Amino acid sequence: MGGSGGSEFQLPPEIGGPSAWYGPDMARRRDWVATLSPEEIAEVEAAIRKTLARGTDVAAIRRDGFPLPRLAPRLAGILGDVLDGRGFAVIRGLPVERWTVEEAAVAFFGIGSHLGSARSQNGKGHLLGHVKDLGLSSTDPAVRIYQTRERQTYHTDSCDVVGLLCLRTAKSGGQSALVSSVTIHNEMRRRRPDLLRLLFQPIATDRRGEVAPGQKPYFDIPVFSWHEGLLTAIYQRQYIESAQRFPDAPRLTPELTEALDLFDALANDPALNFTMDLLPGDLQLVHNHSLLHDRTGFEDWPEPGKRRHLLRLWLAPAAARPLPAVFAERFGTVTPGGRGGILLPGVVPNAPIEAV
Template sequence: MSPEQNGVSQPPKGFPPLIHGPTKWSGLDPDKMQPHRLDLDGPDVAAIGETLQSFHELELDGDEVTRGYFPLPSLQDRLEKCAFEVHHGCGICIIRGLTPDNYTIEDNIVLFLAIASHIGDERGLQNAKGDMLSHVTESKSWTVPKEKRHGIHTNYSLPFHNDMGCEILSIQVRDQANEGGRTCIASMAAIYNDLVQTKPWVLHALAKHDWPIQAREPPFVLSPLIEYHAGNLLVSIDPSRIGPHPLIRNGSIPTLTPEQQEALVVLEETARKHQIQLDTQPGDLIFINNLALLHGRESYLDSNTSSRHLVRLWLRNTQLGWPIPSSMNMPWDAAFGERARKVMDRYYPIMPMPEYIECKYSNGTAAFVADDDDYDEGSDSGCHQNPDTGSKYTEEDVFVRWNLG
């Protein structure tokens, strides 16, 4: 008997018949949802510039770019509105009005961190090495073949997923592709309501606590991909982190069942059905409720003068953040919890690696595998160490990193 014919007609136990609220939106609606926008005007940009100058006088570093050291009183109410919209509104806020060419590379990062600190007061680790930022781009200087790079470092499309362990996905648009490359967003509430009525068995499959999520010790944990917890529908899914890695054949991580494989196919199809494409431009700051929304990416082409480049930061808001169920705690703990706090050194790479270091395990979209040198997430996912220094970075990389240990 196929899953579609197994007689399932109701949502999983403990889940509501339908999800209501502002996070339930669809690209199929005649009046398509528009992300919440904060448009900075001339006085706003001037005030930000003055605070940036004052911040430089303090001679502080990346971890100290906080709302305490970078106050923005004229913007405070509007930034708090953005944070509220991310958690209790449509789930997306775009802040527009900064022009990257008007600032140095380092100042662009400072401004990103500063404004982001008003949306979320805690930052998550991008990987177990201590990187707090990742550069999502395909540098023209890299010579390593695409098939040996992490997915975020190619121009290929990425399936719908979320960054497991992250609460607020924060993105600075530094440059755009010449063609394609749009970020696509889909509401998990809209997907849920669709599947309740069309293929409820998929929701039952996603809600089972039997999905093998890659970890290290043990090599996997069994978790659900969706939970209804404290009145919120949460999703935690990256197809590249579920089941065994394609290059690992030792049987340490179970393979997915046919039902699970089909559930992922249906989920992707339904996300595409309800998606919207974000219309962004260089300088935009994007904040996404990573627990309520899925995101994907179109394939793209750069020109001789363009190079799609996003800077990624993971945030949480300790006042507005959603409670995390214990079943989804493992990746969250690696980014924000006790495991994250054991990583003492924090780094803020302001540019991509000048030379790409070949990764042993290059498959992935946003997978984070804590403390695993073989297949770790971020701008250096599972990269081989430099044989001369024992470090994963060459000496060339030092000038583009803030070491805050």
């Protein structure tokens, strides 16, 4: 069963397990940090050199051409924790300070190829994203918030797993924040099951101008779906609000707005969430189906060469969970390993080395 909030719909039970965590507990732990050994780093650097010597385009890197015999089994275990455990991990120690942006991009894409297939992150077909302040504002309906220095608010991306590689940090702010959507569900179930029920009904979310022929300019997927015994969330409040600019989008009722407000209040509750500083060389992986992520606003350095810069991948692991059919409206298909991303006809997937 997908997300149906009709009268016959029964709320899922309260959900236990490693994905139902609380932020203060997680902040005290460090089992989610995997520090690379010198031998593993050397293996990555050898693969970088081979890739650059062959002249392989970043977008064409595949796991067979980026051998990591020592690190690959460890990556498989980390991915298991992300998909079936706590929902996130940080791989620490990549020596980005001694790499060019191209070398960092090759390393990131190569490591990513051992985790899943890269998916397009925007209407330009970018398989490699650059998270930088481009001096834009989210008040422009064609702008996505990662292109600004604004706080993002808690949201999911349109893929199974998002990866971030930190190259440079901001002068202040720009922390990564995480919260479990499973825990939000459990808390709403205890406090206001009447409001929780509304979030299992389809809700319009703005595509922000990245619309393929035949698509509506918004998609209709419930915030929560219960499918094959798994709770899956998809959420971006600003884009839910901005979808109301379309006359044919279903309207936000006062009751649904109250439900979204409670969802946001729980996501923003320090009893549920926690923040972390991503250091240069940290590679963070986040499971979009069980977590929401956020980034605090930031003040950047005035010098262009010092400004905050992260690389991003949207990944489709072959071992990803089953998704309800309604997710095809956003993910293109629900087939693991080939789903997610923003696919527009005629756009060739590419991996720009500089932010564009």
